[in-house]
Amino acid sequence: MLNIALPKGRLGEKVLELFEAASYTCPSIHEGGRKLVFENVEAGVRYFWVKPSDVAIYVERGTADLGVAGLDIIKESEPDVYELLDLDCGKCRMAVAAPKDFRDDPALPLRVATKFSRIASAYYAKKGRQIDLIHLNGSIELAPILGLSDVIVDIVETGTTLRENDLVILDTIMPISARLIANKSGYKFKTEETKKLCERLSAVLAGRKNEGKRS
Amino acid sequence: MKKTISLPTPDVAESKLQDLYRQAGYLPYRMSKFEEYDLYARNREFLQSPNIITFTDADGSLRALKPDVTLSIAKNAAGTDGLTKVFYSESVYRPDRSTNMFREITQTGLECIGPVDGYCMAEVLFLAVKSLETLCPECVLDVSFPDLLTKAFKKARVKDEDVPALMKAFCAKSPHTLSAILDGSGVSGKDTEILLKLLAAEGEPKKVLPGIRALYEDEDWTGAVDDYLMILSVLPQKRVCVDFSAAGSLTYYNGIVFRGFLKGIPDCVLSGGRYDLLMERLGQKKLAIGFAVYLDACEALLRRRQDYDLDVLLLYTENDSLKDVFKAVQSLSADGSRVRAAKEADPAIRARTVIKLFGDGRIGTC
Numbered sequence: 001m002l003n004i005a006l007p008k009g010r011l012g013e014k015v016l017e018l019f020e021a022a023s024y025t026c027p028s029i030h031e032g033g034r035k036l037v038f039e040n041v042e043a044g045v046r047y048f049w050v051k052p053s054d055v056a057i058y059v060e061r062g063t064a065d066l067g068v069a070g071l072d073i074i075k076e077s078e079p080d081v082y083e084l085l086d087l088d089c090g091k092c093r094m095a096v097a098a099p100k101d102f103r104d105d106p107a108l109p110l111r112v113a114t115k116f117s118r119i120a121s122a123y124y125a126k127k128g129r130q131i132d133l134i135h136l137n138g139s140i141e142l143a144p145i146l147g148l149s150d151v152i153v154d155i156v157e158t159g160t161t162l163r164e165n166d167l168v169i170l171d172t173i174m175p176i177s178a179r180l181i182a183n184k185s186g187y188k189f190k191t192e193e194t195k196k197l198c199e200r201l202s203a204v205l206a207g208r209k210n211e212g213k214r215s
Numbered sequence: 216m217k218k219t220i221s222l223p224t225p226d227v228a229e230s231k232l233q234d235l236y237r238q239a240g241y242l243p244y245r246m247s248k249f250e251e252y253d254l255y256a257r258n259r260e261f262l263q264s265p266n267i268i269t270f271t272d273a274d275g276s277l278r279a280l281k282p283d284v285t286l287s288i289a290k291n292a293a294g295t296d297g298l299t300k301v302f303y304s305e306s307v308y309r310p311d312r313s314t315n316m317f318r319e320i321t322q323t324g325l326e327c328i329g330p331v332d333g334y335c336m337a338e339v340l341f342l343a344v345k346s347l348e349t350l351c352p353e354c355v356l357d358v359s360f361p362d363l364l365t366k367a368f369k370k371a372r373v374k375d376e377d378v379p380a381l382m383k384a385f386c387a388k389s390p391h392t393l394s395a396i397l398d399g400s401g402v403s404g405k406d407t408e409i410l411l412k413l414l415a416a417e418g419e420p421k422k423v424l425p426g427i428r429a430l431y432e433d434e435d436w437t438g439a440v441d442d443y444l445m446i447l448s449v450l451p452q453k454r455v456c457v458d459f460s461a462a463g464s465l466t467y468y469n470g471i472v473f474r475g476f477l478k479g480i481p482d483c484v485l486s487g488g489r490y491d492l493l494m495e496r497l498g499q500k501k502l503a504i505g506f507a508v509y510l511d512a513c514e515a516l517l518r519r520r521q522d523y524d525l526d527v528l529l530l531y532t533e534n535d536s537l538k539d540v541f542k543a544v545q546s547l548s549a550d551g552s553r554v555r556a557a558k559e560a561d562p563a564i565r566a567r568t569v570i571k572l573f574g575d576g577r578i579g580t581c
Contacts (some may be wrong), residue, residue, distance in 0.1 A: 016357075031218065060481065061481050062479075062480070062481025081387070082388040082389070082390060083387040083392065083459065084389070085390040085391070086391040121377055124337070182388075183481055184460075184476070184481075184482075184483065185476040185477070185478075185480055185481050185483065186481070187388075188355040188357070188456065188476045188478075189353065189355070189476075189478045191417070
């Protein structure tokens with residue numbers, strides 16, 4: 001039995017669809033209600049819905065053998081896990097954005113508001129730019145508008161929120177997509193099941209890619 | 216009756232491991248709790264965490280509470296000729312990853328320093344497997360070869376600046392990350408394919424190593440793989456898994472690197488490897504191999520064990536003779552199982568298995 005932590009929300013729904021297309025179905029998960037754990041003994045899977053930012057914790061601690069987390073969460077929390085597959089969904093990018101009229105003054109530390117402190121720090125350390133890091137937990141776009149920060153480092157999907165708040169993208173730090181992660185010890189004792197799941201998911205992803213090319 | 220698995224408590228595990236190493240001819244090694252801070256400052260990368268508890272000693276020198284044992288033993292092996300084979304069980308002080316506060320951890324392990332040959336390597340690896348088996352019968356030793364990776368990187372003409380990211384991709388078993396790094400880096404498609412094969416290689420040494428040997432034809436490569444095959448072939452194959460995700464720091468390790476896992480424990484509980492490069496950094500031309508077992512992981516084993524208060528509850532009646540009850544308890548507890556004999560089950564006590572005596576000395580499950 002593979003224990004799989006799925007991220008609650010839109011990404012989780014997409015990922016579940018992918019797993020089901022790879023024959024890892026679980027009818028009870030579609031029944032609604034407030035249940036969080038769902039099992040299909042025949043398919044050999046037990047799914048549980050968790051907060052997206054907690055998926056890596058469940059996997060690293062071995063409560064889940066596998067999980068699906070965005071690359072943003074993996075890079076930010078650096079869990080000691082295997083990253084087995086790029087699931088090619090939940091695509092967006094980690095970007096630096098600022099008000100349209102922003103001008104960088106290299107004589108002063110750059111004030112950066114973000115939920116992703118580690119990613120932002122690493123990015124500016126690589127550039128050798130001194131920053132004043134402001135860690136926020138949400139509504140990051142508000143920070144430069146109200147003068148709390150000069151720029152923000154955040155996830156950008158369509159760019160609509162940025163545009164509506166008169167912010168523009170200055171740089172893309174990295175493309176983001178959902179990844180299949182695995183607990184390192186759990187993998188050792190469920191190698192065959194995990195490999196089989198990876199192969200089936202890869203086949204579904206390849207099929208979708210080919211369909212995309214044809215259409 | 217289904218055989219119960221008896222897992223040792225950390226103190227029992229420590230004692231069993233010491234017996235194992237003593238039996239293999241390793242000598243006990245005791246050391247001070249403190250070490251010069253400078254030793255760790257110069258070799259931070261070798262440590263699991265760069266954070267160290269420091270203090271100023273009475274003579275004004277900066278000292279540290281040991282965050283690691285291997286460095287101290289390696290440093291002190293300078294004056295000895297011949298082969299040094301020692302084992303230790305010491306407290307080390309490291310920050311806990313989740314709380315970021317220091318905690319005392321018991322680290323048990325062994326080091327073999329000097330003219331290390333193939334036998335020494337096989338012996339250390341064998342003792343690593345035996346150490347894991349001592350803690351839990353369901354275990355795996357992952358074995359990797361940093362020098363093969365270094366050779367493969369060189370053959371593929373991987374740029375030096377790409378090596379750390381590539382090592383991360385190997386550690387994460389992440390083929391898509393590896394491909395993304397090599398895409399457009401000047402490494403040929405054929406070489407990328409070979410590196411992807413190394414990343415995907417995993418399984419029993421006798422099954423996997425021949426495939427790795429065939430990746431390159433030159434003697435430097437095939438000779439190195441043959442040497443590893445010879446060493447690993449004497450180990451219990453089911454317990455050993457070739458897996459390049461176990462690769463450690465290329466600054467310190469060469470030859471073989473290994474990590475041990477136990478079923479049900481999410482973290483690696485044993486790590487070790489050949490560290491001639493560390494010896495070189497310490498100014499010593501000596502070969503060295505060793506490993507450490509992190510007994511704090513046994514706390515998790517203990518948690519597993521504590522799912523039950525007893526391994527066996529033996530139920531007897533007045534028809535059973537005292538002699539039969541006594542004999543059955545002695546027999547059932549011989550493998551270390553926690554056994555209680557009682558006339559009736561106590562609902563507050565959780566027993567993994569309940570068995571009963573039939574009045575004629577025979578036992579059976581309820």
